[in-house]
Amino acid sequence: MTASDPIDTARLNLLLNELRLPAIKHLWSSFTERADKEGWPAARLLAALAEHEIAERGQRRIERHLAEARLPPGKTLSGFDFDAVPTISKARVMALVAGDSWLEAGANLILFGPPGGGKTHLAAAIGLGLIENGWRVLFTRTTDLVQKLQVARRELALEAAIARLDKYHLIILDDLAYVTKDQPETSVLFELISARYERRSIAITANQPFGDWNRIFPDPAMTLAAVDRLVHHSTILELNVESYRRREALGQQRGPGRPASRATIKTQAD
Ligand code: ADP
Numbered sequence: 198m199t200a201s202d203p204i205d206t207a208r209l210n211l212l213l214n215e216l217r218l219p220a221i222k223h224l225w226s227s228f229t230e231r232a233d234k235e236g237w238p239a240a241r242l243l244a245a246l247a248e249h250e251i252a253e254r255g256q257r258r259i260e261r262h263l264a265e266a267r268l269p270p271g272k273t274l275s276g277f278d279f280d281a282v283p284t285i286s287k288a289r290v291m292a293l294v295a296g297d298s299w300l301e302a303g304a305n306l307i308l309f310g311p312p313g314g315g316k317t318h319l320a321a322a323i324g325l326g327l328i329e330n331g332w333r334v335l336f337t338r339t340t341d342l343v344q345k346l347q348v349a350r351r352e353l354a355l356e357a358a359i360a361r362l363d364k365y366h367l368i369i370l371d372d373l374a375y376v377t378k379d380q381p382e383t384s385v386l387f388e389l390i391s392a393r394y395e396r397r398s399i400a401i402t403a404n405q406p407f408g409d410w411n412r413i414f415p416d417p418a419m420t421l422a423a424v425d426r427l428v429h430h431s432t433i434l435e436l437n438v439e440s441y442r443r444r445e446a447l448g449q450q451r452g453p454g455r456p457a458s459r460a461t462i463k464t465q466a467d
């Protein structure tokens with residue numbers, strides 16, 4: 198082939214398909230045209246195309262991770278009013294979103310607080326930030342996951358089901374305290390916690406302090422063992438604020454643009 202030979206563009210596109218290089222396939226004709234016009238060295242053209250393919254690949258990966266995470270929509274850190282929760286340090290939350298130090302160690306995150314205090318919002322927003330930083334996350338209501346694991350146990354496939362969850366660096370179990378031992382075999386939750394201990398992280402939101410977790414697990418020894426594994430390496434965030442929903446509703450009654458008085462907000466910075 199000489200420099201003046203025509204290029205079989207249809208074949209080139211087939212080759213790029215085969216090589217799974219969709220960004221290059223999409224861009225090459227405009228890039229080569231520009232390179233010809235501006236007299237780019239061949240290596241510069243190749244490097245520019247490779248950079249675009251890599252950048253798009255990263256973007257596609259994040260989109261896949263966002264889809265698999267099943268986060269509740271619209272819960273972001275920029276939409277979270279940290280001023281409303283004086284017990285939580287924004288800097289600390291931002292450090293969690295970087296992920297490295299705790300997710301690599303399989304450490305956990307526990308968010309306590311009364312209903313409406315922002316636990317689900319904050320947990321989901323941290324999950325979103327982690328995904329944007331390249332981590333894999335699964336958000337699930339605890340009862341949903343317990344049900345799935347119970348089905349797996351009945352089919353004698355609990356271990357495999359738990360192993361499949363290993364691909365997630367973080368599982369966010371929302372509303373742990375809604376699980377009760379009336380739901381048969383909540384011990385599957387204990388199996389999950391044990392299997393991930395010091396390897397893969399779990400985030401939990403709960404209305405109830407540890408003292409009430411005896412209602413969740415089949416027996417006190419299991420509760421103790423579960424709490425022990427969860428808190429051994431963990432960050433605990435307490436959102437001890439009055440319901441944000443209630444405050445918003447009160448604020449609206451007072452008329453637009455006038456936030457609920459901070460003085461009515463109970464906080465316990467302990
Ligand atoms: P919890 O899970 O603790 O019951 P949620 O996270 O569901 O509370 O919060 C209730 C509602 O109030 C949600 O719509 C949430 O987005 C909003 N909300 C709670 N706290 C905040 C906050 N600090 N800033 C912005 N929105 C908040």
Ligand code: MG
Pocket residue numbers: 316317318371372402
């Ligand atoms: Mg919630």
